[in-house]
Amino acid sequence: MITAALPASWRAAAVAAALIASPAAVASEPGQPTAPPWSPVTLKTTLAHLPKGQIAAGKQVHDTLMCASCHGAAGNAATLNWPSVAGQRFDYTAKMLLDYRSGLRAEDERAGLMTHLARMMTPQQIADVSAYYASLPKPTAPQAQAALAQPLNATERRQAERLVRHGDATRLVTACASCHGLHGEGRGTTPAIAGQTTDYFIRTMRLYHQGERHNDVYNGMRQFSQRLSPAEATLIARYYAALPPSATDSKD
Secondary structure: OOOOOOOHHHHHHHHHHHHHHOOOOOOOOOOOOOOOOOOHHHHHHHHHOOOOOOHHHHHHHHHHOOOHHHHOOOOOOOOOOOOOOOOOOHHHHHHHHHHHHHOOOOOOHHHHHHHHHHHHOOHHHHHHHHHHHHHOOOOOOOOHHHHHHOOOOHHHHHHHHHHHHOOEHHHOEOOOHHHHOOOOOOEOOEOOOOOOOHHHHHHHHHHHHOOOOOOOHHHHHHHHHHOOOHHHHHHHHHHHHOOOHHHHOOOO
């Protein structure tokens, strides 16, 4: 496809259509993406070219592809090994499925499983299941009840809230809330993380830290994770896992 002679907006639209219609080859080894990284323009344009999602059809996609076997019957993961997807933002879920489909997200064998599923899906199915998850109530992490029964102590809470709300300017650590919202509700293609399972959260941070996950626009998460200690990542994971669903009602 030749796009160099087209105006910038047309080139972006052509790239978007190609990304939706023709997934790239799967990465040959975990951690090695085969697709080019997103730019803000190509990501926005690609998401805009997706069809309108239908919630009822998305529930059918969730059931037919047996998504519940990992992500829970209503998108609320029953174990720590997989992320909850209930209440997740439409744009984020759609982006992840497109990333898996293209090979941009290919960090490990789990990603390989998702790649095979995403490559089976049509753009309409991607939009439908994204709309379905966005319609569900916010998740409660499997360990949240225990976490609430034994909450972070006063020192841990102060440390977590400082990182979440203010970051650490001395280390150029950006506040989590600046992208993920004050209550972990997410914004745009930035995911909602309140109620997320701790193991998935910690694993995600480790993959970014080690340079094995490559699908973050602007390299923001890679830079953030490399400036945190493992103990701080665990602290933030516990903080968000224990947030009650009522604290994340706002999606804006």
